[in-house]
Amino acid sequence: MPGPLDGIRILDMSRILAGPFATQLLGDMGAEVIKVERPGRGDDTRAWGPPFVPGEDGGELPESAYYLSANRNKRSVAVDMSSAKGAEVIRQMAGECDVVIENFKPGGLEKYGLDHDSLRGLYPGLVHCSISGFGHTGPNAHRPGYDLLAQAMSGIMAITGEPEGEPMKVGVGVADVMCGMYAANAIQAALIHRMKTGEGQHIDIALADTTTSWLVNAGTNYLLGGVEERLGNQHPNIVPYQVFKVADGHVIVAAGNDGQFERFCGIIGREDMVRDVRYATNPARLEHREALIAELAEELKLWLKAALIARMEAENVPGGPINTLKEVFDSEQVKAREMRIAMEFPGARGGKVDLIGNPVKFSGTPVEYRRPPPQCGAHTDEVLQELLGQARIEED
Structure with missing residues (x-):
């Protein structure tokens, strides 16, 4: 059965993690995602290793584990947007899509004619999602966006870590991940609005904003009571709710x-x-x-x-063990919930790579893992022929 977003086409010009993570979620739910990359170099995260994909011949493939974590269910088109021809091809591709998502700094796409205002004049029904570090307004709008910076400036690091230790970031790029989740949610809401009215719109979403929203009860504790504290593994509002040392390790006790x-x-x-x-x-x-x-x-x-x-x-x-990653991915729970999946990957050792599954379980339209993370430019000719009736880009 087709996924709930079957028939939705997304032009993904984003890099790093937030945008690719958002479009991976949407792709899992049936959307067609076309990933626009720089010829030769591609997405920055392709090189963010080791580890890289182990090759069949004992070497390594160019794709890092980091890249694989956020890029399945996509086709890759390599186009140089800095050339007039390349920018024009991307503009034409946008006209064949329902959504454009990008993570350039505010104003960064204007010189290519690929910013929201330029595209809106051509395609008023287009949903355009801009992801940046600090958004398109405010005194920090010009600043570049990095997960560590967003965690630091949003307050998350101030409340994470041991009380007498240094402020601590979360162990994964949670600013990017949460921003991607908010972006995926917002895109679907904008598509529903377009379905009702025919109108597209611009979504302005920032790593710092979404990470600030992640303060939830700790942030509200401050707003209502002036409470600002770093408690390590303890909970700000529930006791006991933390890690305890036992004779042979550690456990969680969460008496709510x-x-x-x-x-x-x-x-x-x-x-x-x-x-x-x-x-x-x-x-x-x-x-x-x-x-x-x-x-x-x-x-x-x-x-x-x-x-x-x-x-x-x-x-x-409530309580339990603190699992290692090996214990997590070897567990019967992960197996039962299909949170560890394998996808075919050309040239990889054994012909496959292991990935983390999608946590959403639909009863009627289950997520699908149709395409492995693409190699850079692997689908350029195919997509250009399909969308624009041309297989090559005539360079200037």
């Missing part, structure tokens, strides 16, 4: 309400804590966090990980 806390105290033989007015309710536990955590830490260091997790599961107290 008073009932769960009571059952947890029963597991470790400390029913007295429930009767202690300092710990009887979550607001009280929050107020006396330091004393409570010190007591729990002494109790839990005597437990073995497997035994404690088994008891918590039996008593319906």
Whole structure:
């Protein structure tokens, strides 16, 4: 059955991660994605290795693991937009598409005639999504966009890390990933609006804005109560909700309400804590966090990980192990949820590459993995012939 976005064609001029991640999500749901790349060099992330794809001959292919993480279900067209002919070809391709997505700095596409205002005059129904570091307005609009900078300036790093340690970024490029998710969502909303009215529009989305939105309850704690704190693995509003050291490693305990806390105290033989007015309710536990955590830490260091997790599961107290990546991808849960997939990849060792699956599970229109991440320019002639009736670009 066709995916929910079957028939939607996207011209993807974005690079790095946010844009490609957004279009991969949309491609998984059936959209046709045409990736525009610089001839020869292509997407910057192709070279962001090692690791690179292991080759059949024992060497390596040019595509990095980083590139593979965000570029399936696309066709690659290599066009030099800095040439007049190349820019004209891209303009014509945009006219055959429903969506254009790009991540140039504000004003960066005007000289090529590929900015929103230029394309809107030609194609009023076009949805144009611009991804940048800080958006098209405000005093930081001119600044380049990098995940680390967005995490730093949005406040995420200020609340991440140990209380006495240095501010810490999240372990993956979450500013890019979240921006890509917001972009994919916004594009679909704009397409629904166009379906109702026939009107396209411009989506201006910034890494810093989307990462600021990711502050959620921690940000609202500041806005309402002036609370600004870095708690490491602890939760700002729930206690106990953190990592604890046990005799043979570490576990997560996430007692999200008073009932769960009571059952947890029963597991470790400390029913007295429930009767202690300092710990009887979550607001009280929050107020006396330091004393409570010190007591729990002494109790839990005597437990073995497997035994404690088994008891918590039996008593319906949230918690669990801290898995390594090997444990994650070897797990039966990942297998059952199809979160590890294999796709054919020409020239790769064994003819395939392993990728991370899409987390969305549709009952009627399941996601599809139709195309592996493309090699640079692999579909240039094919796409130009299909869209424009020409297989080559006549250079200036």
